[in-house]
């Protein structure tokens with residue numbers, strides 16, 4: 278579904294992505310792992326059209342995305358849950374969700390709102406509340422819900438577990454799996470490699486702008502380097 282080929286991104290002189298290639302198959306959950314500063318968010322920004330690649334190509338079902346502005350990419354079916362769960366702080370939950378549907382012209386927005394409330398009942402209870410006063414976990418739910426309101430075919434998630442307690446992390450990952458089972462393909466950026474690999478089929482490990490390991494999630498869970506560096510295990 279998504280194909281990224283030999284992608285190079287620069288911030289001025291800084292060569293942040295040094296020719297990365299990967300693919301996300303339709304219907305899959307693919308994990309993009311890596312430490313701080315590896316280039317995960319940069320990759321996501323390139324796919325969503327916020328950053329333009331100097332070299333390389335990004336395709337969605339064969340269509341080249343290079344050069345398209347972010348709103349066009351949303352209307353082609355790619356929605357993003359940005360790092361740090363940015364929601365519109367002064368708007369209510371309902372208004373935030375409606376903003377997520379801005380690119381749509383169809384009449385099924387109310388239906389999708391119900392679907393978001395079914396995934397996150399907490400948001401329904403708090404639909405009139407101003408987003409800035411939601412807890413961190415609730416804001417993450419809202420950020421995911423807002424992205425779903427675009428009815429994406431491909432959902433990009435940037436560290437959804439960041440800053441959340443273990444119970445909520447479990448719940449968010451279960452919901453990500455549900456969203457996938459309802460038909461949305463997912464690219465999941467995470468530092469929490471253990472959780473990400475538990476729901477993904479395939480994973481890529483990014484290190485200072487290069488993909489250094491790629492394999493099935495199952496193999497990555499067994500891989501010694503991955504276990505040592507990213508799963509926090511002592512490998513003897």
Ligand SMILES: Nc1ncnc2c1ncn2[C@@H]1O[C@H](COP(=O)(O)OP(=O)(O)OP(=O)(O)O)[C@@H](O)[C@H]1O
Pocket residue numbers: 288291293311312313314315316317318319320360468
């Ligand atoms: N706007 C920017 N200007 C200059 N350099 C940047 C900018 N944004 C990111 N970088 C650099 O690009 C590299 C990759 O950053 P990126 O945000 O993609 O990392 P990341 O893998 O998402 O890390 P984290 O897990 O900490 O979020 C880093 O060295 C970072 O300092």
Ligand SMILES: [Mg+2]
Pocket residue numbers: 317318319360
């Ligand atoms: Mg990041």
